[in-house]
Amino acid sequence: MGAFRIWLMLILCNLFWAGNYVFGKYVIAEMTPLWITFSRWLLALFFLFPIACFFEKPDWKAVRQAWIPLVGMGALGGIGYNLVLxxxxxxxxxxxxxxxxxxxxxxxxxxxxxxxxxxxxxxxxSGVVLSLFGVLVILTQGKLGQVFHTEYNTGDLYMLAAVMIWTFYSILGKRLAIPPITATAVSTLFATLMMAPFALAQGIDMANIGPLAVTGIIYMVIFPSVCSFVFWNLSVRAIGASKAGVFLNLIPVFTAMISMILGEKITGAQVWGGLLVFLGVYLTSGMLDRKWGGRTQDPALKAESN
Structure with a gap:
């Protein structure tokens, strides 16, 4: 697979993930978080399983043996993260x-x-500390002196909870030997089954759902849920997780760009806080460590490591 195609897939998958934030902001006005999450993943199942079978040809016996962590992933990543987001x-x-x-x-x-x-x-x-400082700048709108007196935005605090949920989801996924698209498809199935009774009990008034919400759900199913995940895993398979991970920093950038086009104002605190978060993520990724170590390596060992 050519380098240009890989970079293009990584750019597109993060652009689609950014759109999830923007569309979600509009869809939430017409649907509850539960029904957005339930309908999104229910429809995505019809795409994820065929794609998993085509690309990964999963060992279903191994999948059945790993049902407990897959249920956990469904509860955390499929339900918890999206409901809180x-x-x-x-x-x-x-x-x-x-x-x-x-x-x-x-x-x-x-x-x-x-x-x-x-x-x-x-x-x-130091990268973790810098990232946390950057988020604090965003949460306090740049007024760090009032850190203990500020009434924090409820949505920002929800996002901190979402970050923790996604962290435990990711750590659980690290221990799983199931191919990633297959793991997503099966954990999504479990998540959908767990949500179904609650979604049906809550009910939904289809008459109050307009074209914008329908468009948003269709977008969430096709692009962030399916295309982004396939593009991401194909890219990781080609260049590795550490190099692909750098592109995740494009999500807030794309989100801000789309929001600006739609009329949202970007504040200085968001810009400076975002830059601090990006710098902290760069340091946390270990890339600077590898570059620093590369300078001190014997040339032969350095060439071999590449």
Whole structure:
């Protein structure tokens, strides 16, 4: 697979994920978080299973043996994260939600240290601290002196909870030997089954759902739920997770750009806080450590490592 095609897929998948924040902000005005999440994943199932079978040819016996962690992934990633995300969009802007979610890589690294006993360097620790500081700038709207007196936006606090949910989902996924698209399809099936009784009990008034909400759900199913995941996994398979992970920083950028086009104003606190989060994520990813280590390596070893 050519490099241009890989970069294009990575750019597109993050653009589609950014659109999820923007469309979610509009759809939440006509549908509850539960029904957005339930309908999105129910429809996505009709695409995810055929794609998983085509690309990964899963071992269904191994999948059945891993049903407990897959149920956990469905509860965390399929239900918990999306319910909290769409609830957050009831109170905060799409840009703020995306900027706070950019904290995810740093929090995943930090939790991996305590839960999985992974090692972390001093530079990565500084990256986590810098990311947290950047989020604090966003949450306080740049008024750091009032950090203990500010009434925080409920939606931003929801997004912090969403970051923690996604962290535990990611850590659970690290221990799973099932191919990623298959794992997503099966965990989504479990999530849909778990949500179905509650969604049916809550009910939905189809007469109050307009064309915008229908368009939004269709977008969420085809692009963030299916296309982004397939593009992401094909790219990771080609160039590795660490290189592909850098492109995740495009999500808040794309979200801010789309929101600006739609008339949302971007504040200075969002810009500076976002830059601090991005810099912190870069340090946390360990890329600077590898570059620094590369300078001190013997040339032969450096060439071999590439």
């Amino acid at each position: 769409y609830s957050a969009l009831q109170y905060t802007s799409a840009t703020n939600a995306a900027l706070v979610s950019a904290l995810n890589p740093g929090v995943i690294v930090l939790c991996s240290v305590f839960l999985l006993r992974e090692r972390i360097s001093g530079i990565q620790v």
